[in-house]
Structures are given as structure tokens and as C-alpha cells.
Amino acid sequence: MTQQVVGSPFLKPFFLKTPVSPLRQRRHTLPASEFRNLTPQDAISVFEIEREAFVSVSGECPLTLNEVLNFLGQCPELSLGWFEEGQLVAFIIGSGWGKERLSQEAMTQHIPDTPTVHIHVLSVHRHCRQQGKGSILLWRYLQYLRCMPGLRRALLICEDFLVPFYLKAGFKEKGPSAISISNMHFQEMEYMLAGQAYARRNSGC
Numbered sequence: 001m002t003q004q005v006v007g008s009p010f011l012k013p014f015f016l017k018t019p020v021s022p023l024r025q026r027r028h029t030l031p032a033s034e035f036r037n038l039t040p041q042d043a044i045s046v047f048e049i050e051r052e053a054f055v056s057v058s059g060e061c062p063l064t065l066n067e068v069l070n071f072l073g074q075c076p077e078l079s080l081g082w083f084e085e086g087q088l089v090a091f092i093i094g095s096g097w098g099k100e101r102l103s104q105e106a107m108t109q110h111i112p113d114t115p116t117v118h119i120h121v122l123s124v125h126r127h128c129r130q131q132g133k134g135s136i137l138l139w140r141y142l143q144y145l146r147c148m149p150g151l152r153r154a155l156l157i158c159e160d161f162l163v164p165f166y167l168k169a170g171f172k173e174k175g176p177s178a179i180s181i182s183n184m185h186f187q188e189m190e191y192m193l194a195g196q197a198y199a200r201r202n203s204g205c
Contacts, residue, residue, distance in 0.1 A: 034083045034084075035080060035081070035140055037080060038093070039076055040069050042081060042091075043072055047063075049088065049090075049091065050068075052126055053123045054123070060182050062121040063093065070110075071095050071120070072093070074110045074112075075110050078094035079092060079094060082136075090122075090137045092119060092137060092141045093120045094118060094119045094154070095109070095110035095111075095117070095120065096110050096111040096116065096117065096118070097109075097116045101177075102118060102157060102177060103179065104178070115150055116153055116154070116155060117151060117153070118154075119141075119154055119156040124137075135168075135169065138169050142154065142193070152193055154193060155190055155191075156189050163187055170191055171189040172189065173188075173190075176188070
């Protein structure tokens with residue numbers, strides 16, 4: 001059984017499972033997997049996963065429900081969700097940003113037609129953690145951004161304990177962030193999308 005990815009015209013279809021014979025299909029029912037851009041209709045599922053993941057740890061959600069709705073309405077092409085059997089299991093939400101460093105205003109604004117994407121949140125459903133889904137989704141998202149004309153880099157902020165995760169994904173540290181939330185302090189991370197000619201040639205763009 002093959003499961004095809006759909007969504008943005010820049011999110012090229014690809015297959016997640018090797019085709020199997022009809023006999024084997026009868027013996028094993030494999031869960032359907034799909035990557036696609038999120039829509040405002042996904043906002044409730046997004047917020048429920050985000051709230052469970054972050055409130056128990058920090059007491060704060062990166063995005064309120066209204067902010068989720070706002071970004072999915074203004075720039076759905078900068079989001080990516082992973083669905084299994086129709087259920088959202090992991091997601092990323094981004095927006096456009098027009099300055100060299102992130103500031104407090106970046107937490108709630110989308111600046112269109114800019115070369116920088118601000119990654120607001122990456123979150124995985126509690127039943128799907130410790131399975132590598134966060135790393136897979138982040139890799140897929142960065143490949144997808146490379147295919148979008150005009151984008152040059154991605155920025156995000158994270159707590160110190162997450163810095164190794166993002167370094168492993170190819171981000172570089174830019175130093176302490178000017179953003180603070182409820183006395184929490186963050187590191188700013190940058191991922192360069194430009195100058196990736198080899199990656200583009202081999203990513204199906």
C-alpha cells in the first residue's frame with residue numbers, strides 16, 4: 001500500500017511505504033501517513049497537542065489558539081502537519097519575518113514576502129513521542145522550505161536543553177535571544193536555506 005503526500009504545490013508528492021502485493025495487503029493493514037500544510041480547520045487539534053506538550057513543562061504555550069488561527073489563516077504554506085489515519089500527530093507552524101534577529105513582535109506577526117521564516121513551534125502528540133517523529137518532521141519541513149522561492153533562512157528560539165536537538169538538525173547558534181516569556185530565557189538558532197544547490201537537486205524540488 002502506498003500513501004501519498006499532498007498539500008502545497010511546493011510539497012511534491014512522495015511515497016512513505018513500499019508497494020506490496022494484494023495478498024500481503026490482506027494480511028497487514030498499515031496506517032496511512034500524510035504530510036500536508038495545515039489549515040484553520042486544524043487549529044483545535046494543533047492547540048490541544050501544543051497545550052499538552054508545553055503547559056505541563058513551562059506553563060506557557062508558544063501560541064494561543066487565536067494566534068494559531070491567525071497564522072494558519074495568513075500563511076498556511078509555512079506550516080506542516082503529519083497525519084496518521086487522519087489524526088494529527090505532529091506539526092510545525094512558521095511565519096514570515098523581516099529582520100536579522102527575532103524580537104518580541106515576531107511572536108505574533110507575519111511579515112509576507114520576506115526571505116526569513118520564523119519557526120514558532122514544533123510539537124508531537126504525547127502518544128507519538130520518543131519515536132523520532134520530531135526530527136523527521138523538522139527535516140521534511142526544512143527540505144520543503146528549500147523548495148520555496150525567495151526563502152533564505154529559518155530562525156527559532158528554544159530553551160538551552162533543546163539546543164543540541166537543533167544543532168543536530170543543522171541549525172547554528174546566534175546567541176541569547178532578546179525574547180523572554182514568563183522569566184524564561186532562550187537561545188536563538190538559525191538554519192541557512194540558501195546555498196543548498198546539491199540538496200535542491202536531490203530533494204525533488
